[in-house]
Amino acid sequence: MKAEVTAIIESASEGGYWAVSPEFPGANGQGETIDEARNSLKAAINLLIEDRLEDALRGLPEDAIRETLSIT
Incomplete structure (x- = not known):
């Protein structure tokens, strides 16, 4: 699966990020x-x-329909 999300990156006070x-x-x-x-x-x-x-997915009935959707 490919998606784009927001990453907020900041300097850490103890060093690094x-x-x-x-x-x-x-x-x-x-x-x-x-x-x-x-x-x-x-x-x-x-x-x-x-x-x-x-x-x-835990506890779904066996006859449940499971599909993969592409979101653009």
Whole structure:
């Protein structure tokens, strides 16, 4: 899946950088460089999506229709 989200990256007071995305509350990243913080945030967002998908699929009836939609 490919999507675009907002990344807000700021200098951390203790050094390095931290990153958050307003579209995914609870997902944050950190790193010594901007690239590390960005990649850490990407990983956190992916984990959050996977976790929410598992929660949503748990307990669905066997005859539920599951499709993949492309959003542009």
